[in-house]
Amino acid sequence: MKRSAFAGPYVAWMAMFTVAPLLFVVYFAFKGDSGFTLANIQKFLAPTYLNVLWRSLYLAVYCTAICLLIGYPAAYFLAGKDFSKNQALFVLILIPMWMNFLLRTYAMMSLLEDSGIINQLLKAMGLQPLAMIGTEGAVLTGMVYNFVPFMILPIYTSLKKMDERIIEAAEDLGADPYNVFRRVVLPLSVPGVVSGITMVFMPAVTTFAISRLLGSGNFWLFGDIIERQFLEANDWGFGSALSLVMMMLIIASIGLLNRIDPKKEGSGAW
Amino acid sequence: MRKFFRGTYLGLLLTFLYAPIVVMVVLSFNASKSRAKWGGFSLQWYEKLFRSGEIMHVLYMTILIALIATAVATILGTLAAIGIHAMKSRNANLIMSISYLPMTTPDIVTGVSLMLMFVFIKVPLGYGTMLLAHIAFDTPYVLFSVLPKLRSLNVNLYEAALDLGCPPMKAVNKVILPEIMPGVVTGALLAFTMSLDDFVISYFTSNTDRNLSMIIYAAARKGIEPTIYALSTLMFVAVLVLLLIVNKRSALENVS
Amino acid sequence: MKKLVAVLVMLVTLSISAPALAQGSITVFNWYDYIDESVISMFEQETGITVKYANFTTNEEMYAKLSSGAGDYDVIFPSDYIIERMAKEGMLEKLDMDKIPNATGLVDWLKKPAYDPDGAYSVPYMWGTVGLLYNTTMMPGAIDSWAPIFDPANQKSVFMLDSIRDSLGVALKYLGYSMNTKDQPALDAAKALLIKQKSDGIVKGYLVDEVKDKMVAGEAPMAVVWSGDALYAMSQSEDLQYVVPKEGSNVWVDGMCIPKGSKNKELAEQFINFLCRPDIAKMNMEYIYYSTPIQAVVDGMTDDEKNNQTLNPPQDVIDRCEFFHDISSDMAKYDQIWTEIRG
Numbered sequence: 001m002k003r004s005a006f007a008g009p010y011v012a013w014m015a016m017f018t019v020a021p022l023l024f025v026v027y028f029a030f031k032g033d034s035g036f037t038l039a040n041i042q043k044f045l046a047p048t049y050l051n052v053l054w055r056s057l058y059l060a061v062y063c064t065a066i067c068l069l070i071g072y073p074a075a076y077f078l079a080g081k082d083f084s085k086n087q088a089l090f091v092l093i094l095i096p097m098w099m100n101f102l103l104r105t106y107a108m109m110s111l112l113e114d115s116g117i118i119n120q121l122l123k124a125m126g127l128q129p130l131a132m133i134g135t136e137g138a139v140l141t142g143m144v145y146n147f148v149p150f151m152i153l154p155i156y157t158s159l160k161k162m163d164e165r166i167i168e169a170a171e172d173l174g175a176d177p178y179n180v181f182r183r184v185v186l187p188l189s190v191p192g193v194v195s196g197i198t199m200v201f202m203p204a205v206t207t208f209a210i211s212r213l214l215g216s217g218n219f220w221l222f223g224d225i226i227e228r229q230f231l232e233a234n235d236w237g238f239g240s241a242l243s244l245v246m247m248m249l250i251i252a253s254i255g256l257l258n259r260i261d262p263k264k265e266g267s268g269a270w
Numbered sequence: 271m272r273k274f275f276r277g278t279y280l281g282l283l284l285t286f287l288y289a290p291i292v293v294m295v296v297l298s299f300n301a302s303k304s305r306a307k308w309g310g311f312s313l314q315w316y317e318k319l320f321r322s323g324e325i326m327h328v329l330y331m332t333i334l335i336a337l338i339a340t341a342v343a344t345i346l347g348t349l350a351a352i353g354i355h356a357m358k359s360r361n362a363n364l365i366m367s368i369s370y371l372p373m374t375t376p377d378i379v380t381g382v383s384l385m386l387m388f389v390f391i392k393v394p395l396g397y398g399t400m401l402l403a404h405i406a407f408d409t410p411y412v413l414f415s416v417l418p419k420l421r422s423l424n425v426n427l428y429e430a431a432l433d434l435g436c437p438p439m440k441a442v443n444k445v446i447l448p449e450i451m452p453g454v455v456t457g458a459l460l461a462f463t464m465s466l467d468d469f470v471i472s473y474f475t476s477n478t479d480r481n482l483s484m485i486i487y488a489a490a491r492k493g494i495e496p497t498i499y500a501l502s503t504l505m506f507v508a509v510l511v512l513l514l515i516v517n518k519r520s521a522l523e524n525v526s
Numbered sequence: 527m528k529k530l531v532a533v534l535v536m537l538v539t540l541s542i543s544a545p546a547l548a549q550g551s552i553t554v555f556n557w558y559d560y561i562d563e564s565v566i567s568m569f570e571q572e573t574g575i576t577v578k579y580a581n582f583t584t585n586e587e588m589y590a591k592l593s594s595g596a597g598d599y600d601v602i603f604p605s606d607y608i609i610e611r612m613a614k615e616g617m618l619e620k621l622d623m624d625k626i627p628n629a630t631g632l633v634d635w636l637k638k639p640a641y642d643p644d645g646a647y648s649v650p651y652m653w654g655t656v657g658l659l660y661n662t663t664m665m666p667g668a669i670d671s672w673a674p675i676f677d678p679a680n681q682k683s684v685f686m687l688d689s690i691r692d693s694l695g696v697a698l699k700y701l702g703y704s705m706n707t708k709d710q711p712a713l714d715a716a717k718a719l720l721i722k723q724k725s726d727g728i729v730k731g732y733l734v735d736e737v738k739d740k741m742v743a744g745e746a747p748m749a750v751v752w753s754g755d756a757l758y759a760m761s762q763s764e765d766l767q768y769v770v771p772k773e774g775s776n777v778w779v780d781g782m783c784i785p786k787g788s789k790n791k792e793l794a795e796q797f798i799n800f801l802c803r804p805d806i807a808k809m810n811m812e813y814i815y816y817s818t819p820i821q822a823v824v825d826g827m828t829d830d831e832k833n834n835q836t837l838n839p840p841q842d843v844i845d846r847c848e849f850f851h852d853i854s855s856d857m858a859k860y861d862q863i864w865t866e867i868r869g
Contacts (some may be wrong), residue, residue, distance in 0.1 A: 004354070006350065006353035006356075007352070007354050007357070008353065010346050010347065010349065010350030010409065011365065013406070013409070017372075017402070017405075018368055018406070019368070020384065020387045021372070021375055022368075023383075024379075024383035024386060025375070025383065048866050070283065080276070087517055093283070094459065094513075095510060097463050098505075098509050099502060102490060103502050107291065107297075109305070110293050111289060113305075117293060133745075134731050145286070148287070149287075150460075153456060153460075157452055158418075160452070195418065202373055202374055206377075212688075217688045217868070218729070218731055220868050223376055226376050227378045229861075230378050230382055231587055231590060232584075232861070233860075234586065234590075236382075239379070240379070243379045246376065247371065303762075304743065304762075305739055307743070382594075385591070386596075389594055389595050389596050394598070473587070474596070477580060477596075478553060480580075487583065488583050489558065
């Protein structure tokens with residue numbers, strides 16, 4: 001049996017469950033009262049919506065960057081030599097992922113509110129309270145909080161499977177720790193990094209509940225607008241057009257990312 | 271010195287990750303409904319939780335669906351990864367690109383489009399359609415976790431096994447599977463998380479059946495009652511215990 | 527083999543005994559936590575009809591499901607403007623009022639409401655107003671107008687409602703227009719007012735449900751809220767007061783309807799009738815704590831309840847409030863306005 005036949009069931013499955021949403025989006029995005037129309041896409045090109053898109057993009061980029069900055073060292077430390085303790089720590093880092101996302105965000109709200117827990121602590125210590133809730137900072141914090149385990153996970157996996165002997169060889173050949181990291185470890189961990197960036201950037205761009213809860217509804221993100229088109233505005237055409245735009249953007253960014261991963265060891269496709 | 275730095279760093283990270291969870295746990299014992307003021311210690315929410323047959327039933331169904339969806343998605347995704355890996359790169363790229371789509375589509379779009387599809391093929395909505403939808407959005411996560419592992423795998427080992435007379439399925443089992451296992455496990459974990467957290471897609475692909483996230487989302491609209499925090503605390507403790515046991519066992523196995 | 531027979535016998539006996547109790551079943555689609563659960567059990571016991579229950583969180587979610595033919599519901603609880611829209615689009619069954627005799631017990635002004643002029647498609651379930659909830663320790667003095675929420679002196683002091691119709695409606699009413707106007711200059715004026723409100727720094731956030739807890743915690747001195755939420759917040763904090771400002775506001779009704787194509791119309795009508803029974807309506811009012819449309823329940827209120835102007839608004843308050851009408855044909859315009867304000 002050809003090995004490629006293994007993918008058979010998945011392809012069949014995908015034809016139904018992946019293609020259907022796609023067809024739906026394309027159909028509604030371009031459907032007008034009299035056939036094919038670009039009106040929905042044109043509507044999107046107004047400053048109001050472009051503004052929101054821009055905000056979502058830069059927040060997603062900040063979030064991904066922060067997750068990378070925080071997550072890489074964490075994954076690095078966890079993948080280190082002390083096996084059993086680090087394994088337990090790794091598990092501990094994963095567990096918050098399983099707590100319901102909405103509840104965690106609510107709990108984060110309790111922490112950040114003006115009369116919330118952090119401010120109560122500050123007041124008790126005689127310090128000035130901080131205005132945190134309702135700001136972009138709060139939304140960013142919420143995003144990083146929710147997505148950082150998704151960055152740590154792939155980087156950890158990729159570091160863990162690294163052949164120790166390569167590192168030993170480098171050290172034997174006289175490389176100091178900095179160079180070992182820069183020239184051996186870092187390049188070999190790139191697939192994991194690319195994976196992590198993908199896993200964080202995608203949900204970061206499409207997120208919607210976080211801006212409502214932590215941003216107090218003060219500004220909208222792209223995910224909010226799309227959701228509203230389907231529910232409140234009842235404009236499925238426009239909502240589909242917006243989704244299409246977002247999907248294209250994400251796929252383009254991932255495509256760009258995969259250029260950095262020449263051996264295609266990451267999750268790239270082109 | 272390095273150990274100290276490492277310890278502090280991880281410690282800070284864990285504090286950041288767990289602060290909201292600690293808040294939830296504490297609130298589950300709060301006598302008052304307030305989200306930020308302590309009203310005294312009370313077990314009333316736990317009592318209310320256990321008396322609510324409905325919440326327990328929904329919890330059971332949510333976990334059941336998540337487990338089944340994860341299992342199916344893992345098998346489907348792993349087989350797919352193995353198959354795609356062996357394909358000509360043009361076909362492989364096509365399938366991969368299409369596989370990205372569910373992950374980039376906003377939940378609302380996936381939910382509404384699946385709902386329309388089920389209505390179109392006249393399948394009544396319920397736990398069954400919810401399960402199918404979950405499998406649909408879980409599988410790409412498995413696929414993309416396993417594929418990188420396959421790519422860094424030495425294919426020659428598989429070929430060598432075949433040459434030495436090993437039947438294909440056995441070769442897959444003994445040669446490929448162990449190497450890609452970390453990827454499979456990662457994928458399964460991600461899939462499980464996605465299933466547990468979903469509320470939008472579950473709403474649109476079900477009728478009167480509900481899953482836990484749907485209830486939390488709806489309850490949040492009315493004001494979250496600490497009963498939900500009690501539930502989360504229990505789930506957290508259960509997961510913690512489970513994972514630590516699994517961890518201990520595998521650590522012991524590795525040592526021996 | 528013996529085991530198989532035993533199992534079969536068991537199944538047969540079970541299936542024989544069960545149907546003797548069931549008289550059919552209905553599926554109810556309601557807001558979350560919007561009914562006293564014991565009411566459902568009482569109904570099931572009295573009539574033998576099984577009630578299956580599903581929830582939605584917004585009118586639009588419910589509409590999305592119904593309009594695509596998904597789901598099989600017999601009783602739904604839409605809000606006024608959606609009732610009007612669904613009736614217009616032929617999505618609702620005409621109710622057989624002979625089967626709902628208890629509906630004669632409705633308060634007069636809700637018998638043929640503006641959104642359902644013949645009273646043919648819906649029976650009111652709960653109602654309320656939109657008004658200003660304020661914290662008397664943070665804003666001393668009685669408030670009777672919408673003016674404070676547009677006053678730049680009140681920085682970061684107001685929670686607006688995260689709902690186009692309500693927020694725009696408040697602005698329109700304050701400027702002296704109708705909440706249902708399609709008049710472009712009026713809409714532009716209201717839009718400008720709301721944009722200015724945001725850019726002046728008066729708004730602290732646009733919320734729906736989180737507003738209750740936040741007002742109780744004292745996060746802001748003022749909020750535009752629905753009366754039901756106000757009642758809850760006031761029950762948790764002595765500092766809060768609710769008023770329907772003199773410029774006028776919105777009155778809303780959540781009604782009970784039967785979607786077109788329901789296979790259990792008569793059973794559904796029985797359920798609706800049951801909910802209109804004074805003793806049942808009283809239970810629901812006490813559980814949900816919103817205003818009730820059943821006259822007998824209003825008459826039977828305790829003095830405290832009667833004097834609670836939020837729960838039991840006097841006629842002059844009701845008179846200065848408008849119903850929302852369906853403006854779905856202009857939805858795109860409204861949505862554009864909202865995005866310009868909120869984006």
